[in-house]
Amino acid sequence: MTEQAMALLCRGLDQLGLPWTQGAAEQLSLYGDRLLEKNQVMNLTAITDPEEVVKRHFLDSAALLPSKALGGRKVIDVGTGAGFPGLVLKILDPTIQLTLLDSLGKRVDWLGELCQELHLPDVTLLKGRAEELSRQKEHREGYDVAVSRALASMPVLAELCLPYVKPGGLFLAMKSNKTDEEIDAARAIIQTLGGEDPFVMDYLLPETEIYHRVVTVFKSRPTPKAYPRKWSKIKEAKI
Structure with a gap:
């Protein structure tokens, strides 16, 4: 990663109020290099400028951490x-x-190789469809927090993610700040899945004039056994 991109990363982490180490910054730099290298042979990101990778991927992802x-x-x-x-x-x-x-198996395989190179051997990798794996005993309501970024509309995303969250846990969806309609459309399915009314927080992406959003759902009750439904039903969700 370029010196300019590294400097941008450090400034952005400071703006988010996050403690960070030189070692973590170097890991992220290597991550960026490997992402752009692999992107030449596998579709991983449409963003290919190192500084934009820092802003739109690294700093955007890091924006979840100030919530503690x-x-x-x-x-x-x-x-x-x-x-x-x-x-x-x-x-x-x-x-x-x-x-x-x-x-996608190819992405999971690459992530496994990347985790080894980044010295992160304790990261667990799963290949499969979200709506199927959450029905397995070891994953059903087995997590404190489910996160997802730019994957699907809120009604779909809620049904894919909330079954993984134990009662008392959280679902955090990273969205555009122009998603009021889809959040409203998701309220009923969120309630059905055991979640409470979503809490919305917008934030300014460091070193940009772009606002993004974290939608937080507290899960207070177990998800009914009928959920998640088959993908053909989930994708019918209207926004």
Whole structure:
């Protein structure tokens, strides 16, 4: 990663009010290098400028950490793709017990290689469909927090993620700040799945004029056994 991108990363982490180490910054720099290298042969990101990777992937992912909701918790990143936000969170807070879930085997294999190179051997990797794995006993309501970033609309995302969260836990969805309609459309299914009314917080992406949003759902009750439904039903959700 370029010197300019590294300087941007450090400034941005400071703006978020996050403690960070030189070691973590170097891990993120290596992560960025490997992401852009692999992106030449695998579709991982449409963002190919190192400074934009820092702003739109690393700093955006890191914006979850000021909430203090993740430290020491068992966290699953649903539909992680190239590892966002989960892997960034783990690098910056090694106490997180992280599981990365993605449906594409090639991405999961690459993430495994990346975790080894970043010296993160305790990250758990899962390959499979989110709506199927959450029915397995070892994953059903087995996590303190489920996170997801730019994966689907809120009604769909809630049904994919909340079954992983134990009662008393949280679901954190990273969204655009122009998602009021889809959040309103998700309120009924969130209640059905055992969640409380969503709490919305917008934040300014460091070193930009872009506002993004974290939608936080507290889960107070177990998810009914009928959920999640089959994908053909889930994707019918209207926004």
